[in-house]
Amino acid sequence: MLKPDFPLRTSRLTLRAFTHDDLDDLHAIHRLPEVTRYLHWEPHDRERTRAVLEEKIACNALLDENRTLAIAVERNDTGQLIGDCMIRWLSREHSRGEIGFVFHPEHHGKGFATEAARELLRLSFEELGLHRVIGRCDARNAASAEVMRRLGMRCEAHLVESEYVKGEWADELIFAMLRREWESIPR
Numbered sequence: 001m002l003k004p005d006f007p008l009r010t011s012r013l014t015l016r017a018f019t020h021d022d023l024d025d026l027h028a029i030h031r032l033p034e035v036t037r038y039l040h041w042e043p044h045d046r047e048r049t050r051a052v053l054e055e056k057i058a059c060n061a062l063l064d065e066n067r068t069l070a071i072a073v074e075r076n077d078t079g080q081l082i083g084d085c086m087i088r089w090l091s092r093e094h095s096r097g098e099i100g101f102v103f104h105p106e107h108h109g110k111g112f113a114t115e116a117a118r119e120l121l122r123l124s125f126e127e128l129g130l131h132r133v134i135g136r137c138d139a140r141n142a143a144s145a146e147v148m149r150r151l152g153m154r155c156e157a158h159l160v161e162s163e164y165v166k167g168e169w170a171d172e173l174i175f176a177m178l179r180r181e182w183e184s185i186p187r
């Protein structure tokens, strides 16, 4: 089980649960076609964002497998919500999880996604105690793949035309890290 001691601070970011006040900032991310380009959903209208936000607010703890912890990421300097992250507990028996991250394009290219995703790995390994954590992305999503490489995750699979997304076949990359690999990273 994981109920993080929110808010969690990294050097430039705060990770916390979503609240109803996040609607505008979350919608500013979810409405953009460039954000959803390699995701399995289309840009959201405001009502859809509102419904998604309700789900995220409810996902504030990982009480069991097959559940998702939704994590809002804000900049410490401005307090603005810039990222929408998650940890999914894939299997209790096999001690596996998955991380995911979506950031507003205005805040790309500054290492914020990498900084937040590193905290997702820390939570997964050190607090939930998982053995193995994966991250998946469309093979064309170079920025996402690069975040996972930068974190030290290993690209274990390139699945060719494994998904039919937005009218075309897409390849998928699967990255992974084990707890012992996380623990061996010099800090």
Ligand SMILES: CC(C)(COP(=O)(O)OP(=O)(O)OC[C@H]1O[C@@H](n2cnc3c(N)ncnc32)[C@H](O)[C@@H]1OP(=O)(O)O)[C@@H](O)C(=O)NCCC(=O)NCCS
Pocket (backbone or CB within 6 Å): 034, 035, 036, 038, 039, 100, 101, 102, 103, 104, 107, 108, 109, 110, 111, 112, 113, 114, 115, 136, 137, 138, 141, 143, 144, 147
């Ligand atoms: C995936 C996504 C979060 C990656 O964002 P990003 O801005 O490329 O990643 P980061 O925030 O870690 O920034 C990395 C960049 O900042 C640079 N950078 C600057 N300061 C840095 C720092 N302190 N630490 C790490 N990188 C830093 C890096 O060199 C890198 O630049 P580069 O792309 O020119 O090599 C973003 O593209 C996104 O939200 N996409 C839409 C949603 C999506 O596809 N999500 C993934 C689903 S699988």
